[in-house]
Amino acid sequence: MKFSYNWLKQLVDFNKTPQELADDLSCKSIEIENIEKFGGDFLDTIVVGQILEINKHPNADKLQITKTDIGSQTLQIVCGAPNIAVGQKVPVALIGTKLPMGEIKQAKIRDIESFGMLCAQDELGIGNDHTGIMILDPDLPLGKKLSEIYGDWVLDGNILSNRGDLQNHMQLAREIGAIYGKEIKEIQNIENWKLEIENSGPVDVQINNLEACPLYTAQAIKGIKIGPSPTWMQQKLLACGMKPINNVVDITNYVMLEYGNPLHAFDAKKIPTIETQGNYPKKHQIVVRLSKKGEVIRTLDGQDHELPEELLVIADHEKPIAVAGVMGGENSEIDETTSIVILESANFNQKYIRKSQRELGLATEASSRFAKDLSPYLAFQCLQRAAELLVELASGELIGGPVKAGAFSFEKRIVKFDYEKIRNYLSMDISKEESIKILKNLGFEIDGNDISVPLWRKDVGIWQDIAEEVGRIYGLDRSKEHELSIQIEPKTEKALYFEQSAKKYLASLGLTEIYTLSILSSETAEKSKILGHYFEISNPMNEYDYIMRSSLVPGLLAVASNNAKKFERFSFFELSKIYLPSDKEEAPSRENRMLSLLVYGEKNEDGILILKNYIDHFAGAYGLNFQYENDAKPKEFMHPGRCAKVIYKEEVIGNIFEVHPIVSENLDLKNRCCVAEINFEAFVDDALDVENRFAEEPSEVIYKEFSRFEVSKRDIAVVVDVGTNTIDIIKEIKNTDEKVVGAELFDEYVSDKFGAGKKSVAYHLTFQASDRTLNDTEANELFDKVLKILSNKFNAELRR
Template sequence: MKISYDWIRKYVPIKMRAQNLAEKLTMAGLEITGTDKRGDDFIFELEITSNRPDWLSHIGIAREVSAITKKPLNIPQISLQKYFSADIKKPQVILQENVLCPRYTARLITGLAIGPSPKWLIGRIEAMGLRAVNNVVDITNFVLFETGQPLHAFDYDKLKGKKIIIRTAKAGEEIITIDGEKRKFQPQTDQPSAGKKDTLVIADENTPVAIAGIMGGLNTEVTSSTKNILLESAYFDPVCIRRASKFMGLSTDSSYRFERSVDIGNIINASDRAAALICAIAKAKTHQGIVDLGKKTNTPVTITLRPDRVYSLLGVRISSTEIKSILTRLGFKVKSQANSIKVIVPSFRKNDIIGEADLVEEIARIYGYNNIPMVMPRAIVTEESESFKQKNKITAIVRSALASLGFNEMLTYSLISKDDIKKLDMPELDTISLQNPLSEQYQIMRTSLLNGALKAASHNINMGNLNLKLFELSNVYHKENNVFTENMNLSLILCGDTASDWNKKPRAMDIFYLKGALTTLFNAIGVDAAFQELSHHPCFDSSEALAITAGNKIIGVIGRVQGAVLRKIDIKKDIYAAEINAELLFENSRPDKHFNAIVKFPGSYRDVSMSVDSGVSFESISMLIKEANRSIIKDVFLQEEYRGDKIAEGKRNLLIRVYYQSKEKTLAEAEIEAADGLIRKKLIDNFNATLR
């Protein structure tokens, strides 16, 4: 909102530099975001919080300036009496909606000489960034900016039946508003919640002539030929105006103020002020009194304020005298009581000041937030739940373990598109969809982290970053029997080669690289996991996909992203990925370490080189070897695999190293030889292996 410094000075006699005032107002909560010099004047751009509609006017700001600077506030005196004419009759107004319009006033002003406004008035209007129109329109705008009360002037002679009816719009009714737009009234269907769904209008005998509190109609607007006007000053229900404004997509200086609530106690004053100016400038007359319908009494709000409460909320002692002085300067009425102060809230603050805490803020604002000391509170040790501590500990290990393996952590959007789901052939049934998405691109809550991981890979590949190792720990979201769930997943994605340098050749990262990284990770967090065949996964090539199991449950998948998927997302490189349900992973995690005594006796190894059918898995060979003598076989390592044209078709060569060690003694050569012999025999018997 724009405020003119020169205009403010009409109400408060201040002399400080504009910049100083801007600083003072900012520190009192009236944030000034910009200052423009305009001739001799300065125009402040203010950001006014939604709780302070009383600041949406020059008098409102002047009141604040007065409270801060302790200079008196001089509000213009209005004398309308000299413009009264007994010949003028009060207009006919029918208030049908006294909930949506608690108070409506109207006044007839006749014999207008419409013309351009005087220079001073044009100056004020233009300072607010508006174009001057004519004296009557300019005055209603001037009073809006002066008092915060939106007014509307109807060309009285164009009102059918010479009457005003405040009613709700009927479906299908239309109005052409002063901006030239034709608008059709419809029941408000944008909000699912209960309540009135009608738009309030001001109508004449036949049709709406204004959208109440938002914008007037073109047909009854004040023009150069207007002779008589009906001047409206009203209080419209804030929720009603807000809903209509949102529904119609029409926000004006007027609706902005009504939806924040205007000062119901200032309606007549504002009307009088405008009438007096119009009569003076446009040489017109009005009737004595005003048509005033609806709620006329306005019981003031009284709050009991305890200075001790001020202390307990602010942590600083402010004297009762100072408290009273601050509140008085802000327009409150105060009265000392035994241990408290009785505070009467002025009507322009009645929506905002409801309890004691609200008054405490007023006191703190003017006292100065930065004059309150900085004190450390007594320490409160709040226990984190065991499960959360455990989760936190494991996530920290996961992150550091993966980072130490060279994986970079990514963060991808939780929102994806329907198309993204289709591209990965994922089921669409259990997805959660937004009612009001920004765009189709971000409409669905993801059920997998792989969409984001593949987007990240695609972005990097397009940027020429061809070697990628990325991971993410974030939530995925599901709908199960109409219950929304969110669950943390871990994703990993690989592409390209390992890091290389002059001493080390690059190696293509493949499924074994990813499997190895996961095995290291599982060791770091103490998860006893196994890899099993995976019959089907929408995203992975069935020949290179594995399920990860722990505690008899499948906790994740790992595989090579299949060509069909890569083509859809336009990636031309091999991608390996894994996705693990982090919560199941953590359930199986035993991150607490236990020390095993280091075996004193030396171990040794024997290599077994063999040729076997390609269908014989390493895992089955490894199991067979271990079972040959569990007490002395400590480990079985795969040293080499060879497939190719140098050996018979359907065969592969394996070089396996078997480690022997005993906890009780140094193993005798004969014992190792015996075990080695047994292993070789079993390999021949069970797998028809050819040993070399």
């Protein structure tokens, strides 16, 4: 939310730069995410001028020659915009002004000398209007620098969800006042504003849903003269990112920025009346209700909406005239002919506003304010403030008084003030006087031990809330450190230690740990043919990702599938939870750790036996002994001849199998893939030698980006001396060129047919560039390079 620095300075006296203010607010009140200068430095050499004369340009139809008075002198300026007229006041960029679009120089434009430039709003960097030259307030003095009129700093603040009351300048000024020990300057006649409203105007309001709309107030005003709003108001709107439109709309927006409650103005003649008794026989009827399915409204942005059921709308006797708290309807819009205005200032429930925003895909300055909890008190304030301004600046005249529907209690909440308790809780050396001063500056009233909470604060109700108010303004960082004296006997579950230990041990066996999501897509589950699960997400992010896994295997296989595109051989493990129905009254679910392992790319029957060896080593390390039993009833996803049950203490705790070739095909796994999954919880209690201590592996790794371009693969087989170390060969291969990213031994064979004392070694080579996909020629060149190195270093000969 945007705040004008200059405006805040008008409301409270402080002497801090925008940056200093932002830092203090970020620590003590709201986080300021960004500070931006409003209107560039160049506004110093742009001044107010008045057009005295306009003549046609002799050489160009679309250009005009003006004589423009800037107070000290009159300048001849050529201008291309059609909207200028004699007598208007306009911004004049003097020669030497460095606009973002370039420097203004004295120049001949189609043979006519021009001594400056008349500017549009967007050229000044204070708005995005480029429909013509910006027409200024006729009362502005000639020669006045635009920087003095429009220059500002904009603070962009992040309003927390409990502080809806801070979404305006007055209340933020109050926070600033408390931070710097100052009171704010309330506007003069605030005491005159009424808190009680007797219905005395020509508007009939009916609320059909008090939960959605606790309070609705309205005021009818006649004799309105639509025109531009004053410059000071336009500046504030522009600085806060809003576009000036006309005096009535601008006043509603201005008051929202000033006091925080969004307002709306309806054209009374567009809202039908009903017959009533009393002072006003005809009253404009306003109904606050939920929409019926299929109702339509065209909002002020020109969009047509077909409403779903149960969005909060403002309606006349039959149709919606506004989406409550979000945007008005075109059918009740203010225009140049408006003379009677019905001003709305209401309180809407945040839940309904968020629903409208979501369903209509529409968010406005108003709706974003209502989407945080606002006090109905603000609605009272804003109605009366806006009515005053409409009288003052749009020559309006009130018709009767305000009307209201709904209710709001003006009884203030009372919280006990216990200074000692607060000081202790915060661990701060703050005096009682200081605490009281902070609270008073924030608008709290203190009477002995009673603190009454200001009506706009919905978030304060207990002494801890008061402690927070005192603490944050004094500075939470000033809390005095105190060494924690609480001692317990930690009873950390063994499973957590064992989990850490197991992960480290499995990595030491050469397996790499992966982390897959617990939410599986139906596609992943289907491909692996492991479909059983117990929990589903009712509102998944898309139609596929809705399964809470009941096995780690589908996720593991999906990871294998991705990596198999680039690698021929690898092994993974994951030790994580699956989700099963609860077996205890008080437990929402049974979350069971599973250990899952995967070996990819081994030849023939090796895969499943290697996998089993991993498991046996793992079990052996913890003094466990697993048995295996060939599985006579393989599941659909298992290779029918290569599957077994893992048994511990006569119970089946998991299975081990080669993936069924049809499943492999589904997953693009070209090589054989073996998987095991065992129930980790089954042997946690029995595991021996689990160290009851946490410790990370020291790691100062700085991640290096890897190439995502396609790899090229080549196989190379060479004949070398029997004694040659195959790992040394890999090292040399990898040193050949940075594009040689992989070398893996896949065959080693000693035979006299290669010559006495010789052997054949064969490697898969992987080539890859960081910036492109290598073509065949490049890959062949790399192959030759590798061969050359091997023949140099190891006397190797290519095996034909």
